[in-house]
Amino acid sequence: MRNSFLFTSESVSEGHPDKVSDQISDAIVDLFLGIDPEARIACETMTTTQLVVLAGEIRGQGIYQDGQWADGIPEKIEAAVRQTVREIGYEQVGFHWKTLKFENNLHGQSVDIAQGVDAADDKDEGAGDQGIMFGYASDETPDLMPATLDYSHKILEQMAADRKSGKAPFLEPDTKSQVTLRYANERPVEATAIVVSTQHAPGYYFHNGEGDEAKYAELRDYVKGVIADVLPAELLTDNTVYHINPTGKFEIGGPDGDAGLTGRKIIVDTYGGAAPHGGGAFSGKDPTKVDRSAAYITRYLAKNIVAAGLARRCTIQLSYAIGVAEPLSIYVDLHGTGSVDESRIEAAIPGLVKLTPRGIRTHLGLNKPIYRGTAAYGHFGRKAEGDLFPWERTDLVEKLKAALA
Incomplete structure (x- = not known):
């Protein structure tokens, strides 16, 4: 085992375009399982400027059978999509829950797949795929998770809670974090670098002499306060380097800034590369x-x-x-x-x-x-x-x- 090394994990917030797509897809899973607990769902979502597109295959009692949607289901699907975007917090010109365009391209499950995974009377169902x-x-953390990822997630969770409560009204939904820890004898002993890039309200940046220095200082000090609340005090030292919005201005974000797709953040979803x-x-x-x-x-x-x-x-x-x-x-x-x-x-x-x-x-x-x-x-x-x-x-x-x- 290595005695001393650096390790890094990243996280992205609920407002990141790929995470918007993930949440919409899982909102559809929840909608359908609430109607039929045995429903089959494979829902992919693409998001971009003022557009959400669903694609994939589904099957379920009271949902989609014999090539037809059950009454009211298309309307419930669209309502779930818009409500998810609203709860994330997108009410921007480039992506707004109320005015975005929506396309539903879900269709019935392939019978070739269904025959392989449905249970016969005398056996258990097969796996849905190889x-x-x-x-x-x-045991690095009480949650029994890699510390670098655990802290990356918790920084963003706290920022989202403060944005929604009004404590940090200068924050917008799209945010990324990254935590680098130095390990000794497999134990984290010091945070060497912490990166937070957050979408912000107009003017809350200062870079290369441009922007509002006082507003940026407010944002920077707030983020450093969240970091101090999340990470154990002994990990933050005089050697810890903070990169807070290192590129400068970050006003355009979310699906308006970059297209999002379901399933593009699988390492964020699991163990941060550990x-x-x-x-x-x-x-x-x-x-x-x-x-x-x-x-x-x-x-x-x-x-x-x-x-x-x-x-x-x-x-x-x-x-x-x-x-x-x-x-x-x-x-x-x-x-x-x-x-x-x-x-x-x-x-x-x-x-x-x-x-x-x-x-x-x-x-x-x-x-x-x-x-x-x-x-x-x-x-x-x-x-x-x-x-x-x-x-x-x-x-x-x-x-x-x-x-x-």
């Missing part, structure tokens, strides 16, 4: 898609392993074939921090959780409209509360300890 999925946990990613995006997919549900169950298993004190770090991989219910492989890596052999954990996992698509959904309770809130500030490291973020529970700890005793 693929590999990874879960990860680390762990592998199987490649599949989560947002816009119902939980029969193992890109989503298997990534959730691997995080759940990895988190419980670390919470049980069996390791300080844990990576788990599952693999699936389309139309096949059981995973093809289970892989566990404790990165040299474990108190038990990885092979014992690999052997124990199938007895604790059924890893078929339906088994995962049943164990975690995934056939519910719980996904819009996952689509910004990370799918992991969040608070399990009621039906929300069930993969963040640590209710498997005692069973793991018993199985490995």
